[in-house]
Amino acid sequence: MNGEIEEIIQVENLRKKYGAIKAVDGISFTVKRGEIFGFLGPNGAGKTTTINILCTLNQPSSGVVYINNYNVVAHPDKVRSFIGLVFQDVTLDDHLTAEENLYLHAMLYGISRKDFTQRKIEVLKICELWDWRKHKVHDFSGGMKRRLEIARSLIAQPKILFLDEPTIGLDPQTRKKVWDYIFNIRKKKDITIFLTTQYLNEAESCDRVAIIDHGKIIASDTPENLKKMVGGDIITIKTEDNDSAEEEFHQKFPQYNIKKIGKELKIEIDKGNEFLPVLVENLNAKIISMELRRPTLEDVFLELTGRQIRENDNGHIETESPLFDLSSLFTLFNPSHNHDKKTKSQ
Amino acid sequence: MIKKPNLNKLSGIFILWYREILMYVRNRIKFFSSIFLPILFLIFFGTGLKTIFPLVTLPYDFAEFFFPGILGLSVTTMALSSTMSIVWDREFGFLKEILVSPVPRSHIALGKILGAATTGLIEGFLLLLAAPYLGINFSLKLFLGGLAIIFLIAYGMASLGICLTARMKRTESFSFILQLIIAPMVFLSGAFFPINNSPAWMVNLSKYNPLTYGINSLRWVVLSQTLKPTIISQLTTNNFITSLGILISFDILITVLAIQLFRKMC
Known part of the structure; x- marks a missing residue:
């Protein structure tokens, strides 16, 4: 019914204050279905705050956010069911193996066992972690953890994938791999990708970029037009x-x-x-x-x-x-x- | 087919419970120490204290008095400390993964409570198996009854733990708070000495201690085949029905509170 609107993310005049500090200061933007949308800005510009509000982890001080036509404040459970997330910090369970982490995620999102078994193979192979599936995450390197998190976020086949600094702290080869992977899934699946980054070359790969500084969007367009x-x-x-x-x-x-x-x-x-x-x-x-x-x-x-x-x-x-x-x-x-x-x- | 959405939601509770158990079993040090510590308590503390009492002519054996107390203490400690996993998850990020999933907050809290309660139940179960060696007689019915009381205590304590985690960001501070909570609660519960003979202020305080009713209930059930009811009533502050009623009421109230606090803190 309302599933096929063109603008999958709509943000209007979003504000978030922490006391006197305005972390996000009245931003508005839209993201189209199937787009890779990049949020570019220095540390502390308000990128993570924005992403946290968009994915229902944080409440806005004012303004409205619609994800796939659902208000994030009014219908957080609904919104959560069709978004995938990769946070800036690692959010894996160290005590568990790679496979168990994926399994937990699948259960949290109500994926059937049959679907899980199938998708598990797919995501683990693409992220090149198949051989490590029985190992505890504790033994993984930073790059492997990040790859596993991306794999995990895809298990539930989200409509929108939020990536908060997806390649931070990774070596150049792994970063390239992560990007190849991001393009690959975008091509294969009907998925919209919203990412934040402070790497300019990564922002250049996005379809559209919003430049954010001090909680405000100072420019938003395709990389070509911005240049x-x-x-x-x-x-x-x-x-x-x-x-x-x-x-x-x-x-x-x-x-x-x-x-x-x-x-x-x-x-x-x-x-x-x-x-x-x-x-x-x-x-x-x-x-x-x-x-x-x-x-x-x-x-x-x-x-x-x-x-x-x-x-x-x-x-x-x-x-x-x-x-x-x-x-x-x-x-x-x-x-x-x-x-x-x-x-x-x- | 009609019930499918419900099933999905319950699977959220299940998976959080499952993870809690997985963490408990995986953490071998925690697992084994949780089993051996109370046994050490029973052997040394119990035997040691016994030497003070032989002069006093008690109508009951000291082990009979002491055992339900240790049982209650172990279950309480286990259930409360298991809730530390929430603080742990917050500190190391995994809580976010749970919070952005479509599982409702109340189910997350319930899954955690049940998981922590189960670890307490496992511990209580193992200790209860040791009871016959201390001269406490059992029928299967009593054993199951004992387990039920243990679960009610563990459940209440786990919920209390969830309430305590509300503002905790670091595991260190949480373990500190735990000790502050557990010590007075156990001392005022009649676990180590009959609260009836204590000064009035302690008796009054113990009335507001949920664990008092947990230990009462345990004594009524666990000792019912070994001791006469008149003797058990000397060891407890209330009769069985009252104790059990208050324990269950506490469990219900604290669950509601825990869910409210968990919703707020996220």
Whole structure:
């Protein structure tokens, strides 16, 4: 009857306060059936609070949330019956084996024994834990636990899968595997995936992304459209004296935007490939390295949060490092990216 | 087919009970210590205390008095400490997995209560098997009656445990609270000494102690074949019917309270 609405998640003006702290400050968004929807933001932005409210674990202070047309406050049991969850922290029972954890889950969701036996094989094989099914979870590594949790969340064949930082703390290979798996299940099953992440490259794989900061959604669109907000290309240069280089750039190219991000200067430009030689020719400052690239969600995030920081400061970013240095965060979690930059700079 | 949704819901209670039992059996140290500790109590404490009493001419054997007390103590401790699994689950995350499942909160609480009560029942069962060696005579009927009382005590204590877990976030603090609860409750229940002969303030306090009625009921049932009713009444504060009635009422009230608190805390 109401099972086939287009917008499977509807959130309107959702707020959650803890005393004076506004963890979620009036957010609204919708998620379409079959979509992979990403919630991108730094730690403490309100991602987990939002996900907890969406999956009935937490009560909103105000606002309404409909999951598959059911109000989460009025019909929590109903909502729980068609959602699957993977939390940020491990929620497996250490004392039990992998198989027993799956069995408990199946029982909690009222899955028949026959269905369970069938699905158990399927999910354990996809997550490559079949050989470990008789082992206690206590002996598992972090990656194995995460894979088992994803397998478990699929046992009940949920309509919506909530993943709260599904790949946090995993090595790059396992992360890739988890993502392959997520795409795979999305393709095979009629399932909507809502995930939170602080990895920008993961957010790029989503169909749509909402960027959340300080409890507010500051942008929400497809990754492509978000990147268009930044403009054509990004040039980052590193000079021996960034301050004077910035000053010089302002004088010579007042029409372009230059920002100091960490130890680099970032220029947003429409046709970067044409501007690069002009820049090299006209800039007297000694350049150590230069990089031309397409904007990433990282740039979008800096653009959006950067604007907030600059509000008090007449168009200049403060010389201290930004509050959320996502670029360093990025390199921290993705060593290959760091490596790329280094090789380019040589 | 019509009853299917009900069955599904009951399976939630069952699975939580099942997990509780699984945890109990898997935890071998807990399992064995829970069996041996009361036996040690019986052997050493019982024998030791007996040496004080031979001068006093009692119409009953000390072991007969002491046994139901130890039984009550063991069952209480076991049932209460089993509810620690909720705090444990909260601390290590598994509680979330249970809470987002479609199983209603009340069924989760009931499953936990029944699971913890069952661990108490198992312990009581094993101790009861040892009773004949202490000179307490049994018929099968009495044995089953004893088990029923043990279950009622274990159930009430497990529910009490659930109430206590409401605000507990750490297992350490919970075990501390448990000791604070168990000690006065056991001392004021007449488990170790007949409460009748105690000062009035203790007698008054013991009236508000649910365990008093549990131990009373146990004595009435377990000793009924060994001792005369007039002697048993010296060891208890109330007659059997009153004791049992209060015990059952306590179980019902505390269940309602436990479910309410469990709903609130999640």
